[in-house]
Amino acid sequence: MIDRDQVLHVARLARLALTDEEVERMSTELSSILDHIEKINELDDLHEAEPTSHVVALENVLRADEPRPSWPRERMLAEAPDAAEHGFRVPSPGA
């Protein structure tokens, strides 16, 4: 069971503002999903299994360390909601 405080804690970590109604719903829904997920605790043959992070066996994939042009600054800034003075404008973190 995920309670209201846990939902708020996780929402804070995920940088998500939730309404009160969303907090309530999230608590119920996540609890039911996690109940299902916890069926993997029934498996008793996992102790010797290595975790899989990547399915295809790959050696290091390296490229030559050669300089190449980067994307034009103005094109990158063109997608920003608030660009100013060749950069991304944000409110002060401490404001």
Next chain:
Amino acid sequence: MSELASLTAAQAAERVRAGELSPRELFDFYRERAASEDLNAFLWVAEEAPEVPADAPLGGVPLGVKDLFCVEDVPSCAASRILEGYRPPYTATAVRKLAEAGAPMLGKTNMDEFAMGSSNENSAFGPVKNPWDHTRVPGGSSGGSAAAVAAGLVPWAIGTDTGGSIRQPAALCGIVGLKPTYGAVSRYGMIAFASSLDQAGPLTRDVTDCALLLRHMVGRDPNDATSVGLPEEVRLPTAERLDGLRFGVPPELTGEGIEPGVREVFEQTLKLIEELGGAVEEVRLPHAGHGISAYYVLAPAEASANLARYDGIRFGRRAEDFDDLLSLYERTRAEGFGPEVKRRIMLGTYALSSGYYEAYYGRAQKVRTKIAEDFRHAFERVDLIVTPTSPTVAFKLGERTGDPLAMYLSDYCTVPMPLAGIPAISIPGGLSEGLPVGIQLAGPAFSENRILDAAYALEQAIGFEGGPWRG
């Protein structure tokens, strides 16, 4: 319906190469159809036909592109409000390769937001209707691509599959969809959902079109260090028989939960396999039943990290009301993400949070290892595994939106394959209550040619005739 609409992509390409059809005529015909459709399958349609060289192998046959693929200066927002209006500065490798081979983009197709969903009802731009029955879902997340191909709005399309997002909508719309081996197709320019699972693939009218499109999508790409291509060229399938091929039926994915009409079509297909000379035997995948549990830890965990980039600073949408930097992030994300995306971000963040990481994420990664081992052992005994693609036919719009877990469980036949990185196809096997039933064939990593050959032989024997695109 015009005779043009009844041609498969391979047939249309053949006409173009023979000089009997101009690529522009073909493009304009489909542009007209895509621009006036009533399924909500397209989010954006191209204005003009691009130039296609006369000898291009794909003949200028236009392509539907899931909105998840970035295309330079074309709106690409993964059906999310948070990316509304975003025009990427570059084009995804798969889209670029197909355009160069002569399959220019006709438009961007609708999808579940950030590919999270099994019904296309999670799109910020509204659900897509199933062309077989407008009161039903087309499946998801590549629901727009599947519906557009099935309805004859576009000759073929590409989508992405993380837990079934190509195969399940293909099944529910009565077309062919293939999820390649992880690494066969470059992920460069795909808006990331779960990077260790995401893979692009074709959605087509038949198996031949599927092979033709796949042939020009695959390849190693310096821009995606996890891409490896395929060891041999994708062949156009010609097999008529299945002699010598062993097909495994796993009870874990074919038992309880498969609705009777789907089971009937599945069992007919097993009989057909035997009539064509194939051998059918039971094969165990003891951990496959835990695929959904592992998947719904791993995919949301990766998604929670991948979607951290949507912060309202560098691209996309920003909330208008905020007090400081933290509230800018929190409100931008609250306004920009839909309910399912929020749910998965929360689930993934929880699974990765201090104190829970080992119990959920660590354990799910071990289940993933066991599922991959199950498949390896099975493929020592059989050449291919056969299951229904979806436990049910297309369900009603709104039927499962109130119960996220019920929606997740609709993926249980398709989720184990991406967890193991192996390829699988869905082909139409027949009808149940007038709606298409998909049959899934899975093989070992890099066995795409074997899968396509077997699927082709089965397709000829099944002789699936229904389909809105046939008129």
